[in-house]
Amino acid sequence: MIRLEGVTKAFGAKQVLRGIDLDVETGESLVVIGGSGTGKSVLLKCILGLVRHDAGRILLDGEDVTRTDRDAFLARFGMLFQGGALFDSMPVWQNVAFRLLRGPGRLPKAEARAVAIEKLARVGLDADTAELYPAELSGGMQKRASLARAIAAEPDIIFFDEPTTGLDPIMSGVINALIREIVTEMGATAVTITHDMSSVRAIADRVAMLHAGKIRWHGPVSEMDAAGDSYLRQFITGAADGPIGTLR
Amino acid sequence: MIRAATRPLAFVGRTVLGLLGAIGRVAIYFGATLGHVLRPPWYPRELLHQLLHIGWLSLPVVGLTALFTGGALALQIYAGGSRFNAEAVVPSIVAIGMTRELGPVLGGLMVAGRVAAAIAAEIGTMKVTEQIDALVTLSTNPMKYLTVPRVLAATLSLPVLVAVGDSIGIFGGYLVGTTRLGFDPATYIRNTADYLEAWDVISGLVKGAVFGCIVAVMGCYHGMNSERGARGVGRATTRAVVSASILILAANYLLTEAFFSA
Ligand SMILES: Nc1ncnc2c1ncn2[C@@H]1O[C@H](COP(=O)(O)OP(=O)(O)O)[C@@H](O)[C@H]1O
Numbered sequence: 001m002i003r004l005e006g007v008t009k010a011f012g013a014k015q016v017l018r019g020i021d022l023d024v025e026t027g028e029s030l031v032v033i034g035g036s037g038t039g040k041s042v043l044l045k046c047i048l049g050l051v052r053h054d055a056g057r058i059l060l061d062g063e064d065v066t067r068t069d070r071d072a073f074l075a076r077f078g079m080l081f082q083g084g085a086l087f088d089s090m091p092v093w094q095n096v097a098f099r100l101l102r103g104p105g106r107l108p109k110a111e112a113r114a115v116a117i118e119k120l121a122r123v124g125l126d127a128d129t130a131e132l133y134p135a136e137l138s139g140g141m142q143k144r145a146s147l148a149r150a151i152a153a154e155p156d157i158i159f160f161d162e163p164t165t166g167l168d169p170i171m172s173g174v175i176n177a178l179i180r181e182i183v184t185e186m187g188a189t190a191v192t193i194t195h196d197m198s199s200v201r202a203i204a205d206r207v208a209m210l211h212a213g214k215i216r217w218h219g220p221v222s223e224m225d226a227a228g229d230s231y232l233r234q235f236i237t238g239a240a241d242g243p244i245g246t247l248r
Numbered sequence: 249m250i251r252a253a254t255r256p257l258a259f260v261g262r263t264v265l266g267l268l269g270a271i272g273r274v275a276i277y278f279g280a281t282l283g284h285v286l287r288p289p290w291y292p293r294e295l296l297h298q299l300l301h302i303g304w305l306s307l308p309v310v311g312l313t314a315l316f317t318g319g320a321l322a323l324q325i326y327a328g329g330s331r332f333n334a335e336a337v338v339p340s341i342v343a344i345g346m347t348r349e350l351g352p353v354l355g356g357l358m359v360a361g362r363v364a365a366a367i368a369a370e371i372g373t374m375k376v377t378e379q380i381d382a383l384v385t386l387s388t389n390p391m392k393y394l395t396v397p398r399v400l401a402a403t404l405s406l407p408v409l410v411a412v413g414d415s416i417g418i419f420g421g422y423l424v425g426t427t428r429l430g431f432d433p434a435t436y437i438r439n440t441a442d443y444l445e446a447w448d449v450i451s452g453l454v455k456g457a458v459f460g461c462i463v464a465v466m467g468c469y470h471g472m473n474s475e476r477g478a479r480g481v482g483r484a485t486t487r488a489v490v491s492a493s494i495l496i497l498a499a500n501y502l503l504t505e506a507f508f509s510a
């Protein structure tokens with residue numbers, strides 16, 4: 001289980017997170033929603049230790065993440081980055097098999113390649129794609145290849161940062177269904193960031209809304225539509241007038 | 249009044265402080281790199297790849313630079329030497345000039361333009377597209393995976409490039425000397441061999457290793473610290489080339505002082 005207690009983070013004078021309290025239960029799928037630039041990506045990066053939070057505590061199974069063994073900690077995670085972040089110096093299959101080809105438990109090349117091709121098939125990419133370089137793929141294919149990389153080493157915990165942004169509605173639907181299937185099938189804990197309400201409904205067990213550096217609302221997805229919070233309502237309906245200022 | 253008068257002083261102060269801060273950060277980065285060189289895991293495939301890119305692919309640039317420089321050097325020394333009937337020093341001065349100074353310095357500067365820029369642009373792009381973050385989440389230390397192979401490859405390749413550059417430069421002098429200045433080929437070669445000492449060559453190779461290290465460290469440092477966006481990467485690239493070039497010239501002076509001042 002992941003627990004955040006009063007996590008804050010500022011970049012220079014800009015306070016991004018102002019005290020985040022959040023629990024993610026083992027095996028559940030949490031979706032974090034919130035406007036652009038509210039610090040959703042920063043939140044995930046703080047948990048992973050890519051960005052050092054200023055104050056508060058982040059615990060994984062009761063242990064402070066800043067004090068755990070980094071390698072063992074990171075081995076439990078998979079992350080799909082907002083922009084894909086595929087390594088453009090190597091073909092797709094080596095991207096997917098990156099972790100399998102390195103480190104203490106590394107596999108022989110042929111075996112790692114077979115796993116990569118299997119994972120690519122899992123996200124709907126064929127074996128021909130495996131030999132291409134990331135720059136040769138369309139946006140949707142890059143997202144899928146990244147998704148394959150995130151799940152390749154079968155992590156316990158997977159973070160998806162805006163998995164459907166920039167994709168057409170059909171491809172979004174495909175990716176949403178894939179994420180839901182993968183999470184259910186692998187029994188993984190998942191945290192997904194999105195501002196796409198169809199993703200929320202497809203992926204979430206629970207929803208948390210980030211606004212002004214704090215968790216504004218959280219609860220089961222089934223209670224989301226009936227919730228009285230005016231900020232959440234505005235976000236769901238996409239109305240231009242409401243408590244969330246539209247001039248950002 | 250007083251504000252206006254002290255403004256230049258404030259500017260000087262800020263610049264000096266900024267410079268000292270930058271030197272400190274680079275020193276810390278360099279220290280961290282050395283620490284990672286000594287501790288596993290190592291990535292030999294990455295090292296080979298970088299040896300190819302930094303060393304092998306710089307050969308044409310360094311070779312051509314040396315060829316023209318050696319030729320021009322022969323012409324100048326002949327012109328200067330003839331003012332006091334010392335035209336015969338052309339072969340030995342060309343050789344000493346190339347091996348001690350021009351081979352390493354011009355080789356270093358050309359590689360700074362080619363390699364520091366390429367490294368900063370590549371690593372800077374990786375940084376702004378979250379590929380560095382992705383490396384970390386895949387349990388790979390970017391210092392070990394990106395910085396160490398590049399720094400090692402540049403430090404190892406530059407002495408070799410300098411040796412090749414020295415030879416081609418001396419050959420450039422020989423070509424000009426024998427075809428344009430009327431030297432006898434056998435005499436030219438004998439003169440070169442007789443006056444050139446091992447230390448002339450070795451000091452230049454040591455300089456080369458230092459310059460190679462500077463080039464790669466500046467490329468990696470500025471790439472890793474690239475600001476966000478395309479503009480950030482562009483700035484990082486410029487900074488890498490400028491700082492590498494200045495540091496090479498400064499280090500060259502210090503090394504020359506250390507090696508040759510009596
Ligand atoms: N490395 C960084 N340096 C400076 N500012 C940053 C950095 N990362 C994020 N920010 C700022 O933090 C805010 C939140 O960013 P982010 O978490 O990416 O937003 P989003 O919710 O859209 O994912 C933005 O205003 C962004 O400019």
Ligand SMILES: [Mg+2]
Pocket residue numbers: 040041042082161162
């Ligand atoms: Mg984001």
